[in-house]
Amino acid sequence: xxxxxxxxxxxxxxxxxxxxxxxxxxxxxxxxxxxxxxxxxxxxxxxxxxxxxxxxxxxxxxxxxxxxxxxxxxxxxxxxxxxxxxxxxxxxxxxxxxxxxxxxxxxxxxxxxxxxxxxxxxxxxxxxxxxxxxxxxxxxxxxxxxxxxxxxxxxxxxxxxxxxxxxxxxxxxxxxxxxxxxxxxxxxxxxxxxxxxxxxxxxxxxxxxxxxxxxxxxxxxxxxxxxxxxxxxxxxxxxxxxxxxxxxxxxxxxxxxxxxxxxxxxxxxxxxxxxxxxxxxxxxxxxxxxxxxxxxxxxxxxxxxxxxxxxxxxxxxxxxxxxxxxxxxxxxx
Amino acid sequence: xxxxxxxxxxxxxxxxxxxxxxxxxxxxxxxxxxxxxxxxxxxxxxxxxxxxxxxxxxxxxxxxxxxxxxxxxxxxxxxxxxxxxxxxxxxxxxxxxxxxxxxxxxxxxxxxxxxxxxxxxxxxxxxxxxxxxxxxxxxxxxxxxxxxxxxxxxxxxxxxxxxxxxxxxxxxxxxxxxxxxxxxxxxxxxxxxxxxxxxxxxxxxxxxxxxxxxxxxxxxxxxxxxxxxxxxxxxxxxxxxxxxxxxxxxxxxxxxxxxxxxxxxxxxxxxxxxxxxxxxxxxxxxxxxxxxxxxxxxxxxxxxxxxxxxxxxxxxxxxxxxxxxxxxxxxxxxxxxxxxxxxxxxxxxxxxxxxxxxxxxxxxxxxxxxxxxxxxxxxxxxxxxxxxxxxxxxxxxxxxxxxxxxxxxxxxxxxxxxxxxxxxxxxxx
Numbered sequence: 001x002x003x004x005x006x007x008x009x010x011x012x013x014x015x016x017x018x019x020x021x022x023x024x025x026x027x028x029x030x031x032x033x034x035x036x037x038x039x040x041x042x043x044x045x046x047x048x049x050x051x052x053x054x055x056x057x058x059x060x061x062x063x064x065x066x067x068x069x070x071x072x073x074x075x076x077x078x079x080x081x082x083x084x085x086x087x088x089x090x091x092x093x094x095x096x097x098x099x100x101x102x103x104x105x106x107x108x109x110x111x112x113x114x115x116x117x118x119x120x121x122x123x124x125x126x127x128x129x130x131x132x133x134x135x136x137x138x139x140x141x142x143x144x145x146x147x148x149x150x151x152x153x154x155x156x157x158x159x160x161x162x163x164x165x166x167x168x169x170x171x172x173x174x175x176x177x178x179x180x181x182x183x184x185x186x187x188x189x190x191x192x193x194x195x196x197x198x199x200x201x202x203x204x205x206x207x208x209x210x211x212x213x214x215x216x217x218x219x220x221x222x223x224x225x226x227x228x229x230x231x232x233x234x235x236x237x238x239x240x241x242x243x244x245x246x247x248x249x250x251x252x253x254x255x256x257x258x259x260x261x262x263x264x265x266x267x268x269x270x271x272x273x274x275x276x277x278x279x280x281x282x283x284x285x286x287x288x289x290x291x292x293x294x295x296x297x298x299x300x301x302x303x304x305x306x307x308x309x310x311x312x313x314x315x316x317x318x319x320x321x322x323x324x325x326x327x328x329x330x331x332x333x
Numbered sequence: 334x335x336x337x338x339x340x341x342x343x344x345x346x347x348x349x350x351x352x353x354x355x356x357x358x359x360x361x362x363x364x365x366x367x368x369x370x371x372x373x374x375x376x377x378x379x380x381x382x383x384x385x386x387x388x389x390x391x392x393x394x395x396x397x398x399x400x401x402x403x404x405x406x407x408x409x410x411x412x413x414x415x416x417x418x419x420x421x422x423x424x425x426x427x428x429x430x431x432x433x434x435x436x437x438x439x440x441x442x443x444x445x446x447x448x449x450x451x452x453x454x455x456x457x458x459x460x461x462x463x464x465x466x467x468x469x470x471x472x473x474x475x476x477x478x479x480x481x482x483x484x485x486x487x488x489x490x491x492x493x494x495x496x497x498x499x500x501x502x503x504x505x506x507x508x509x510x511x512x513x514x515x516x517x518x519x520x521x522x523x524x525x526x527x528x529x530x531x532x533x534x535x536x537x538x539x540x541x542x543x544x545x546x547x548x549x550x551x552x553x554x555x556x557x558x559x560x561x562x563x564x565x566x567x568x569x570x571x572x573x574x575x576x577x578x579x580x581x582x583x584x585x586x587x588x589x590x591x592x593x594x595x596x597x598x599x600x601x602x603x604x605x606x607x608x609x610x611x612x613x614x615x616x617x618x619x620x621x622x623x624x625x626x627x628x629x630x631x632x633x634x635x636x637x638x639x640x641x642x643x644x645x646x647x648x649x650x651x652x653x654x655x656x657x658x659x660x661x662x663x664x665x666x667x668x669x670x671x672x673x674x675x676x677x678x679x680x681x682x683x684x685x686x687x688x689x690x691x692x693x694x695x696x697x698x699x700x701x702x703x704x705x706x707x708x709x710x711x712x713x714x715x716x717x718x719x720x721x722x723x724x725x726x727x728x729x730x731x732x733x734x735x736x737x738x739x740x741x742x743x744x745x746x747x748x749x750x751x752x753x754x755x756x757x758x759x760x761x762x
Contacts, residue, residue: 037500104625136381140743210494211566219389219492220744295566296494298744299403 010104011092021051022242028281029191029242029288059191061261065231068134075132080229080236083125086118094250095173096276097260099269111172112160115251116153119206122206123149125240126208126215130225131305139225145208145215151306152205152212158314159198161320163188163255166332176259189256192330194317196256198310200286203248205306205318210291211264214299249283250276257283336732342644356558365380365516368409369399385414389492389747391737391759392732405746409739410731415761428528430623431718436522437518438723439759442481444473444513445701449723452607453697453708454528458690466530466655468646470541471524474608474699475639475646480502480509481754482639488573489629489751493570498560506720508570509515512542528655528688529663545642549596561629561659571626575737575749578623585736586729588706592755595623601700608699613645625752632754637706662688687716703727703754712722724761 027042029047034041042049067076093167094109095103108114123145130142164170166188167178179186190194205212216224223229226237229258253259262275297305369718372378372422379400384390395416418440423431435450436443448470455462462470483502490498510520516535517525525532561567577587582595592599600617602610618634619629657664664683665676682688692714698707704726730753737749 037497038504090348138381144403177366193586210496213494214744219494219747292497294495294561295561295564295570296565298570298746299742302571 004195007104010101014091014104014130015088018091018243018246019239021246022239023057025242025246025284026056026238027053030282032285033292036289055276060235063231065233066228068228070134071228071271072132072134073219074314075128076228077131079125079132080233080240081125084236084240086122086125087240089331090115090118090244090247092127093249094247094254095176096179096250097269098265099272102260102269102273107171107173109169109171109174111175112170114146114173116157116160119156119243119244120149120153122240122244126225126316129229129237131223133228133323135228137221137223138225138227139255141215141221141227144221145225147299148205148208148212148214148302148306151303152202152310153308154190155198155310155314156202156206158318159202160255161318162192162195162316163324165318165321166192172254174261176254176261179258179261186260186261187256187258192256192317192321194313195321196252198314198317199252199255202306202310203252204287204290205302207244207248207287209241209245209287211294211296212302213291213296214302219296245287246280249280249287252283253279336676340658362499368397368407370406370420372401372406373399376423377401378636383746384411384617389488390750391755394755394760396734396748396750398743399744400743403742403744405738405741405743408735408746410734412728412731412757412760415692415757415762417758419762420723421587424718427716427738428690428718429683429687431721432526432528433522433524435723436524437758438725438762439481439701439703439727439756440521441484441705441756442702443478443521443523444477444525445481445699445706446723447524448474448608449511449697449699449701449706449708451528452693452699453710454690456697457693457710457712458528458655458662458688460529460659462530462608462669463659464609464652465651465653466715468650469531469535469655470526470608471610471613471646472643472650473513476509476512476543476546477644478700479636480506480513482636483509485632485751486557489748489754491565492751495561495567496562498557501553501557501560505550506551508542512539512546515539515542526727527656527663529659530654534655540650543643547640549649550640551637554633555603558633562633568626570748570751571629572624573622574625574741574745575752576622576624576735576736581736582623582733585733587733587753588729589700589702589732589754590628590635590728591704591733593617593751594620594628594631596621599697599705601705605698607697610642612649614640615642616621628752644701689714689716698724701726703756704730721760723759727753727755727759728756728762731755731760 017147028071028098030052031041031049042052045051045055050231055283067073092104126145130138130145133139143330163175166241167175169178179188192194198211221227226234229237257279260276262271265275321332363488366374369380371515373380381398381400382395383398384395393412395411397409397411399408417437419434423434424433432447435446438446454656455576479529483506487499487502513523514520516539517523517532529712533618577595579595579597582592582597588599596619598617601607603617615638618630618631618638660676660679667672669676670680690712694709694710694711696707696709698705700706705724707724709722709724710718711720734749734753738746741749
């Protein structure tokens with residue numbers, strides 16, 4: 001019974017952290033992007049606007065949730081759930097720190113595969129939500145979502161192949177251990193810069209965040225696949241976006257920034273957790289920063305970029321990495 | 334009159350006339366069908382309404398898009414949602430009262446509309462405007478052009494997804510609106526120009542405020558260039574998109590930066606100088622390809638040129654009266670009324686019925702931020718215009734949209750609409 005209880009408790013805590021992280025991520029983004037745009041950002045609700053996410057949540061809960069008359073009711077209803085559940089369960093394999101209490105299943109040896117698989121499921125939320133809405137804007141958004149995800153999933157996978165080749169394991173815990181905790185040059189971002197850049201770009205596309213936010217391109221498709229959604233269903237899509245953002249940042253930290261490693265992290269679980277948090281926050285702010293800076297890609301250019309640029313680079317990177325490993329070049333085992 | 338979606342409502346046989354109660358116009362079904370390709374009627378392509386409520390149609394423009402996937406097969410603009418009847422209303426207003434209406438035509442450049450209108454009335458009534466007033470008009474018109482371009486830059490960049498640009502350019506626009514408020518008391522609905530000059534002289538802080546703009550804006554414009562000019566995504570989205578050739582641009586009656594982006598050197602300020610624009614040294618930026626990027630470049634360069642004009646005008650600003658001393662047109666100063674019977678009569682006449690202008694017709698054009706803004710007035714000698722017409726550049730520029738957007742993607746449509754810089758208040762009047 002004990003392991004079941006342990007995993008249940010850990011899962012509940014993780015879900016709560018995921019949900020809370022989502023709420024406060026919206027605030028962090030609004031504050032940070034506000035500063036970038038020479039504004040102040042929300043500061044009315046509570047001190048420094050700290051209660052803003054609660055107010056937003058409350059508002060969305062009490063809003064009427066409208067289902068269009070011509071919509072496919074069942075799919076329209078479950079699409080937000082399909083979107084948000086995979087986003088939340090990704091956290092299961094992420095090692096948050098140097099303690100068994102800080103990771104749920106980070107030791108499983110198919111961690112990378114699990115991440116890729118779960119992320120692929122998440123896109124069904126957008127596709128089904130868009131198609132079931134019976135709205136032209138929404139279905140265009142859904143179409144864009146499926147095309148975009150398929151194109152970028154491949155390059156994302158290839159960037160991770162290089163990581164797995166280097167670490168010799170698909171377990172996220174092993175990948176962190178491999179990056180020589182304590183030595184910054186051990187981080188894979190320095191030994192796999194191409195894979196890191198590739199992962200960063202494709203992750204952004206996978207998240208459908210600016211400049212790849214064609215799925216919900218407000219200026220073109222009003223709100224894309226979310227056009228017909230309101231109330232809590234809308235909030236779930238929103239939540240899935242932000243939770244995925246946090247998850248992607250955590251994954252980037254794990255794969256390329258040495259995870260929880262840092263000076264003294266081997267001995268203290270608290271330090272390791274703090275290091276992990278800081279690195280993750282940097283990634284999150286970078287995502288927001290990108291949004292404040294870049295214009296949006298165009299649909300056809302996005303596809304061309306994915307297939308003609310990122311995919312060949314990813315393939316070449318895997319080849320070169322494999323070659324370096326086979327030739328036993330120092331630093332590449 | 335709305336274009337109906339054929340699959341739902343239209344049941345009549347081809348060629349029949351849509352009932353008059355529905356449309357009030359004699360438009361045959363065949364004519365309606367001409368708007369889209371036969372493929373749309375069979376359901377092979379998708380008809381999509383973009384607007385009138387849509388985040389990037391700049392007001393209430395409705396576009397009927399025929400889409401093949403994401404590719405636009407045809408695009409039919411539908412206007413009239415912001416019709417305010419300004420031209421008709423002007424017929425029951427005196428010439429002075431009419432100024433207030435012109436603020437509302439291009440509400441992003443009210444002073445330029447004021448300028449065009451008073452210019453036309455001055456031409457008709459043959460009134461001389463003091464040089465000081467002319468120079469102040471030039472300064473304010475150029476500031477207005479910049480504020481109009483800043484709104485364009487912000488919204489255009491926002492349409493293409495560069496959202497911060499919007500907030501930056503509105504921050505700068507605020508400085509300009511403060512100046513308008515300083516001179517006229519209103520940020521947007523200025524009505525500052527009068528027939529024969531200005532409502533009142535500029536306040537003392539005016540020169541300092543304008544110099545502040547002259548100091549700050551060049552740096553800020555440089556920042557904007559850094560964000561967008563060489564940005565690969567921005568270039569990808571704008572270069573080669575929405576191309577219109579010189580000949581087509583002229584044939585559609587386009588004007589302003591949208592025309593100059595195609596390389597046609599036509600600027601009313603140079604071609605038919607008004608308000609002593611010929612006293613100032615400035616150049617007219619031209620594009621070469623006629624695409625969205627060139628139109629963007631033209632407007633950015635124009636802002637720099639505007640700064641140049643403002644600086645010259647401010648340095649050369651002469652002293653003197655700001656309104657003509659023709660008492661038949663301009664009201665006498667308050668102190669004169671106290672002792673001059675004649676002034677009292679003028680005052681009374683001007684305020685009870687307004688001034689009269691000779692019988693005739695006049696067309697006067699100015700270069701607004703959007704293009705050639707023209708005013709046509711037909712006068713029957715009474716204090717009110719018999720008929721007035723505004724040649725709104727946005728209206729003519731918008732006509733070219735279907736041609737520019739053929740074969741484009743949905744994302745390009747918002748880029749193209751942004752690049753021709755329409756203001757719906759002006760399109761519909």
